[in-house]
Amino acid sequence: MFFHISMEKNMQLHPRHFGPHLRDKLVAKLMKDVEGTCSGRHGFVVAITGVDDIGKGLIREGTGFVTFPVRYQCVVFRPFKGEILEAVVTMVNKMGFFAEAGPVQIFVSNHLIPDDMEFQTGDVPNYTTSDRSVRIQKDSEVRLKIIGTRVDATEIFCIGTIKDDFLGVINDPGAAA
Amino acid sequence: MKGSLKGGDDASVKGRHIKIDSDSDSEGFLEEKSRTSSKGSSVKGGGKIPSDSLKSGKKVSLDSLKSGGKASFNTPIGSGGKDYKTGKAGGKGSLPHAQAVKVPIVEVDLKLELDLPKDAKVLMDCEATEILEGIQDHLLVLSRDPEIKMPESFNKALQHSKYGSHYTDVQSVRQVLDTLKVNGVTDGEICMIGNILPESVDEVYALVPSLKDNRDNNEGPIKDVLSNLAKYRNPK
Numbered sequence: 001m002f003f004h005i006s007m008e009k010n011m012q013l014h015p016r017h018f019g020p021h022l023r024d025k026l027v028a029k030l031m032k033d034v035e036g037t038c039s040g041r042h043g044f045v046v047a048i049t050g051v052d053d054i055g056k057g058l059i060r061e062g063t064g065f066v067t068f069p070v071r072y073q074c075v076v077f078r079p080f081k082g083e084i085l086e087a088v089v090t091m092v093n094k095m096g097f098f099a100e101a102g103p104v105q106i107f108v109s110n111h112l113i114p115d116d117m118e119f120q121t122g123d124v125p126n127y128t129t130s131d132r133s134v135r136i137q138k139d140s141e142v143r144l145k146i147i148g149t150r151v152d153a154t155e156i157f158c159i160g161t162i163k164d165d166f167l168g169v170i171n172d173p174g175a176a177a
Numbered sequence: 178m179k180g181s182l183k184g185g186d187d188a189s190v191k192g193r194h195i196k197i198d199s200d201s202d203s204e205g206f207l208e209e210k211s212r213t214s215s216k217g218s219s220v221k222g223g224g225k226i227p228s229d230s231l232k233s234g235k236k237v238s239l240d241s242l243k244s245g246g247k248a249s250f251n252t253p254i255g256s257g258g259k260d261y262k263t264g265k266a267g268g269k270g271s272l273p274h275a276q277a278v279k280v281p282i283v284e285v286d287l288k289l290e291l292d293l294p295k296d297a298k299v300l301m302d303c304e305a306t307e308i309l310e311g312i313q314d315h316l317l318v319l320s321r322d323p324e325i326k327m328p329e330s331f332n333k334a335l336q337h338s339k340y341g342s343h344y345t346d347v348q349s350v351r352q353v354l355d356t357l358k359v360n361g362v363t364d365g366e367i368c369m370i371g372n373i374l375p376e377s378v379d380e381v382y383a384l385v386p387s388l389k390d391n392r393d394n395n396e397g398p399i400k401d402v403l404s405n406l407a408k409y410r411n412p413k
Binding site for chain 1: 293294296297298299300301302304305308309312327328329330331333334336337338340341365368369372373375380383384385386387
């Protein structure tokens with residue numbers, strides 16, 4: 001799920017950037033430092049939408065660097081338990097399949113795939129129902145439910161399930177072929 | 178089976194540190210699941226995991242296992258590495274875990290407001306698409322500056338938000354959905370309804386189970402909202 005939130009960060013700037021474009025430099029550095037990062041509390045910072053306020057700088061003794069408190073608004077993406085997501089399958093193996101929803105990776109274990117779907121090996125590994133009416137393979141779009149999340153420094157990883165009502169394949173690329 | 182657990186006697190387990198290892202895929206998450214369930218079911222579910230795992234000679238790491246009232250797993254979720262091993266899960270051994278997975282997953286509530294700052298505004302996918310596309314357009318102007326480059330996650334997020342954009346008129350959709358607020362539907366739930374574009378009331382309750390608690394109050398309004406949302410549906 002996406003959120004729009006206000007955040008604050010202390011930015012350190014080298015004195016060589018001081019001058020009429022100090023604000024631009026600070027914003028460019030903020031974008032470079034913050035966008036694409038991931039924190040357990042906020043999730044993925046997708047994009048900065050605006051800078052609300054840049055406070056007074058404070059010289060750090062001994063280094064000459066100046067610390068500016070910057071308050072900014074950004075769009076973040078964070079999955080949470082119980083959320084329903086539409087994701088694209090990226091890899092299928094006998095243990096289950098991996099899918100991607102935005103920057104987030106989701107693993108669906110074979111225990112969390114309906115019992116009537118069986119793993120089929122081959123050039124395009126897939127999970128197929130016995131009557132072959134439903135198939136999950138690479139690039140399939142699935143609707144899944146998040147049941148657990150793990151966050152580390154640079155990515156969010158989730159465990160999902162499609163073993164529930166109204167969950168499963170939305171769009172099967174193999175059906176058209 | 179190891180001697181320390183033989184006979185399945187809870188008393189012998191009490192207060193002891195048991196270390197059973199497992200290479201199952203979703204270990205850390207299973208524990209999280211049983212934590213969300215009621216005390217009674219967590220005892221049931223928690224008890225199953227180690228005994229089954231032992232039989233198959235697998236590894237599960239549990240910090241403590243108390244007998245009686247509750248079995249609690251103190252494994253920190255999100256500590257990384259330890260709980261979550263994908264490396265060597267074998268097809269053969271993972272079978273016994275099917276039972277553990279069957280632990281009833283009690284409906285998970287959306288507790289967004291609790292762990293996000295109060296001023297956080299929940300965005301539906303379609304709203305996020307509008308904002309991100311605006312930034313992307315803006316970026317085309319700035320792209321002459323080689324220092325400004327959007328990370329890969331931006332493109333992925335934009336792509337994902339586009340999947341969830343089912344509507345022709347975002348503002349009207351927001352207005353329609355906001356009418357649910359008076360019925361005690363939270364921002365998170367409203368956002369989920371907007372994103373999944375359910376076709377029936379049953380679908381809403383199946384996918385957003387936290388709404389069931391207040392079904393008497395919100396069933397009527399949700400029906401109205403669904404029929405209104407259908408008007409703005411983007412024909413694909």
